[in-house]
Amino acid sequence: MSGTFVGMPAFPVAAKEAVGNPTLRGNLRHATHTIRAKRAKAVEEVSDWAELREAGKRIKDHTLRHLDRYLVQLEESVRAAGGTVHWAADADEANRIVTRLVQETGESEVVKVKSMATQEIGLNEALEAAGIRAYETDLAELIVQLGKDRPSHILVPAIHRNRGEIRDIFRAEMSEWGRPAPDGLTDTPAELAEAARLHLREKFLRAKVGVSGANFMVAETGTLVVVESEGNGRMCLTLPETLISVVGIEKTVPTWRDLEVFLQTLPRSSTAERMNPYTSTWTGTTDGDGPRVFHLVLLDNGRTDTLADEVGRQALRCIRCSACLNVCPVYERAGGHAYGSVYPGPIGAILSPQLRGTGSEIDASLPYASSLCGACYEVCPVAIDIPEVLVHLRERVVQGGPVVREGNRVVLKPAKGHAAERAAMRAAGWAFGRPGALRAGQRVASRSRRWHPRTLPGPGRAWSGTRELPAVPAEPFRDWWQRTQDGKGDAK
Amino acid sequence: MRVALFLTCVNDTLYPDTGRAVVKLLTRLGVEVDFPMAQTCCGQAHYNTGYRHQAEPLARHFSDVFGGYDAIVTPSGSCGAMVRELYPRMGERARAEGRGDGLATTLAPVVPKTYELTEFLVDVLGVTDVGAYYPHTVTYHPTCHGLRSLGLGGRPYQLLKAVKGLELKELPGAEECCGFGGTFAVKNSDVSAAMGADKVRNAASTGAEVLCAADNSCLMHIGGTMARLSTGMRPVHIAEILASTEEEPAV
Ligand code: SF4
Numbered sequence A: 001m002s003g004t005f006v007g008m009p010a011f012p013v014a015a016k017e018a019v020g021n022p023t024l025r026g027n028l029r030h031a032t033h034t035i036r037a038k039r040a041k042a043v044e045e046v047s048d049w050a051e052l053r054e055a056g057k058r059i060k061d062h063t064l065r066h067l068d069r070y071l072v073q074l075e076e077s078v079r080a081a082g083g084t085v086h087w088a089a090d091a092d093e094a095n096r097i098v099t100r101l102v103q104e105t106g107e108s109e110v111v112k113v114k115s116m117a118t119q120e121i122g123l124n125e126a127l128e129a130a131g132i133r134a135y136e137t138d139l140a141e142l143i144v145q146l147g148k149d150r151p152s153h154i155l156v157p158a159i160h161r162n163r164g165e166i167r168d169i170f171r172a173e174m175s176e177w178g179r180p181a182p183d184g185l186t187d188t189p190a191e192l193a194e195a196a197r198l199h200l201r202e203k204f205l206r207a208k209v210g211v212s213g214a215n216f217m218v219a220e221t222g223t224l225v226v227v228e229s230e231g232n233g234r235m236c237l238t239l240p241e242t243l244i245s246v247v248g249i250e251k252t253v254p255t256w257r258d259l260e261v262f263l264q265t266l267p268r269s270s271t272a273e274r275m276n277p278y279t280s281t282w283t284g285t286t287d288g289d290g291p292r293v294f295h296l297v298l299l300d301n302g303r304t305d306t307l308a309d310e311v312g313r314q315a316l317r318c319i320r321c322s323a324c325l326n327v328c329p330v331y332e333r334a335g336g337h338a339y340g341s342v343y344p345g346p347i348g349a350i351l352s353p354q355l356r357g358t359g360s361e362i363d364a365s366l367p368y369a370s371s372l373c374g375a376c377y378e379v380c381p382v383a384i385d386i387p388e389v390l391v392h393l394r395e396r397v398v399q400g401g402p403v404v405r406e407g408n409r410v411v412l413k414p415a416k417g418h419a420a421e422r423a424a425m426r427a428a429g430w431a432f433g434r435p436g437a438l439r440a441g442q443r444v445a446s447r448s449r450r451w452h453p454r455t456l457p458g459p460g461r462a463w464s465g466t467r468e469l470p471a472v473p474a475e476p477f478r479d480w481w482q483r484t485q486d487g488k489g490d491a492k
Numbered sequence B: 001m002r003v004a005l006f007l008t009c010v011n012d013t014l015y016p017d018t019g020r021a022v023v024k025l026l027t028r029l030g031v032e033v034d035f036p037m038a039q040t041c042c043g044q045a046h047y048n049t050g051y052r053h054q055a056e057p058l059a060r061h062f063s064d065v066f067g068g069y070d071a072i073v074t075p076s077g078s079c080g081a082m083v084r085e086l087y088p089r090m091g092e093r094a095r096a097e098g099r100g101d102g103l104a105t106t107l108a109p110v111v112p113k114t115y116e117l118t119e120f121l122v123d124v125l126g127v128t129d130v131g132a133y134y135p136h137t138v139t140y141h142p143t144c145h146g147l148r149s150l151g152l153g154g155r156p157y158q159l160l161k162a163v164k165g166l167e168l169k170e171l172p173g174a175e176e177c178c179g180f181g182g183t184f185a186v187k188n189s190d191v192s193a194a195m196g197a198d199k200v201r202n203a204a205s206t207g208a209e210v211l212c213a214a215d216n217s218c219l220m221h222i223g224g225t226m227a228r229l230s231t232g233m234r235p236v237h238i239a240e241i242l243a244s245t246e247e248e249p250a251v
Helices: A012-018 A022-044 A047-067 A067-080 A091-105 A114-118 A122-130 A139-146 A161-176 A189-205 A232-238 A256-270 A303-307 A312-317 A325-326 A329-334 A343-356 A359-367 A375-379 A387-399 A418-434 A437-448 A460-464 A475-485 B007-015 B016-028 B042-047 B052-066 B079-096 B102-110 B115-123 B144-149 B155-161 B189-205 B214-229 B238-243
Strands: A082-087 A109-112 A135-137 A209-212 A216-218 A221-230 A242-248 A279-282 A291-300 A402-404 A406-413 B004-006 B072-075 B112-116 B138-141 B167-169 B210-213 B236-237
Touching: A012 A022, A012 A329, A012 A460, A012 B189, A022 A325, A022 A329, A047 A067, A047 A256, A047 A312, A047 B210, A067 A216, A067 A291, A082 A091, A082 A122, A082 A135, A082 B052, A091 A114, A091 A122, A091 A209, A091 A242, A091 A291, A091 B102, A109 A189, A109 A232, A109 B112, A114 A242, A114 B016, A122 A135, A122 A303, A135 A139, A135 A216, A139 A189, A139 B102, A139 B189, A161 A189, A161 B214, A189 A232, A189 B238, A209 B007, A216 A256, A221 A232, A232 A279, A303 A312, A303 A343, A303 A406, A312 A387, A325 A329, A325 A343, A325 A375, A329 A343, A329 B189, A343 A375, A343 A387, A359 A387, A359 B102, A375 A387, A387 A402, A387 B042, A387 B052, A418 A437, A418 B052, A437 A475, A437 B007, A460 B155, A475 B007, B004 B016, B007 B016, B007 B214, B016 B236, B016 B238, B042 B079, B052 B102, B072 B079, B072 B236, B079 B112, B079 B144, B112 B115, B115 B155, B115 B238, B138 B155, B155 B167, B210 B214, B210 B238, B214 B236
Parallel strands: A082 A291, A109 A135, A109 A209, A209 A242, A242 A291, B004 B072, B072 B112, B138 B167, B138 B210, B210 B236
Antiparallel strands: A216 A221, A221 A279, A402 A406
């Protein structure tokens, strides 16, 4: 399996496989239920959570509204601190820039600290094509990389794997990539962690080039911030001679002061910790301390297009805490791979079809990958109304409409394959506009009820395959009302 | 007070018993209820499936039919949420699309006057003991829109706890979606069915005879799953429990 997600089938097809895999469902259920309970506790401890959530939302909205200004300020600050800034409009451009920067160092391998942006653009594959090997150093990323797998969670990309599977992957694959797994490796967490530590240490000590993402970029000082739990990131950020950070433009915040809010809400929402074990910040370059060369690649890749949509743009507030994944009942059953992107779960369902457009089968199906239960909105620390955006994107899929793609205003046609549904909606709208027609339909249904089938043909089979159909009553309510309450009621 | 029953198209067509129960209950509490015959559908299925423009005439129709009442009561958390939460949003979107204030102005009057049944009982009538009798073990499933969009909170529990003879069992994972989600149940039927089966297993683990909720759409999905899994449990709308009395007990 490749690391990228192009050519994915539609969500319902991909999800079906996961629903039928009991190991996967067990792993996911256990992991998400554990973390969701812990998160709830960690949030309860904070008496002003609602205010923090509102503040986070406001800071992000303000920054997004003036993003042009803050990005220019950020660029100036990074330059003043000794870094170089590159602008990448899309994935190809970003990959070209990073590949060239690595080639200029003369190196053929890089160490990476977990970065979703580089996965979004398929950087590892692009580097590989240029003969450069990228080593993932985050434990879960390492498991994904060694297993030739794809990430399935924002924070715990290997959440779909259990300990036994991880041991097997380490035993079979580690030697391919460097130091092999110790003999007789068992599946105890301590032994697995030690095996990973030994394997990775070699990489850290050898690497001359590091590639990172960032959780935040502070415009006033040009500082980048990474929060993590393992400390591997800190090694990636400080040991290499050259550091290349690839970051989505929406990660900007205006001032250091703004971090105060997110450094409280992010850890509690994601790992249920009060504080992140490692918070690393770096500002350009400093003599004798850390990398001597620093490059910042600012990635657009659909973000300005998303910003142009007044309902959908709130998705760019996301701080990638993954709380929405952990409470989502659909994610829990469908698994992360079904979302066909490095961004799975509820946020993925609204982010991917905006960043990539709704042209592909998978992207057109993602807005429907939700029962609209609202649990994601409730936990989101920056109050992204995910159900609202889902419905908005459904409208785009079935009705088309104006959008911005690659900076140009275009009018989308309705997606194919919704013709029957559109007709049904129109027919229902027609009947509901005419109480008499509705009533006539109800009466036909009631009179013919003895002949109603127990299973349905066509799309209805999706219902009756697992659920009994309700019996149609002998008399609709409005007939009863007129028969018994007549005279009391208003007979409009 | 002129109170209108907005029964919803689903209840009118498939669950008339719920409508009869609401009428019986409110009448017993001294409320004179009207059922405007011109009512049809709030437009929720259209709106949530992406057909906002087709939902607009239905919302206008709703306002025409119900605008003149002091209160509009509905035994459906999700249709209640449609009016209260999404009608204002439809108005805003129309404005943002440069179509003026017309839709917002038309819809505004019905928004604050629309109440889900348990809300109406507790907040407007100020009763939690409605004098009901229902000698069964019951577990309550708070449906998503009732729980999160309308914030019904403890109201349904307060009402159920006051019912004579009723034994309330706590539902494990109560706040998790049952997997209905309107067209979701068909568009993503595998995931929907898996969610429904988990909900039914949790309900069965309580040993209750009845699973109760304030929305027949969710009950249709949960009940259909229960029947298929042969749990022996029954889905019952909360209105039917609250309408049940010693003289006229519901089955
Ligand atoms: S959408 Fe909200 S809850 Fe989900 S990952 Fe982003 S910030 Fe966290």
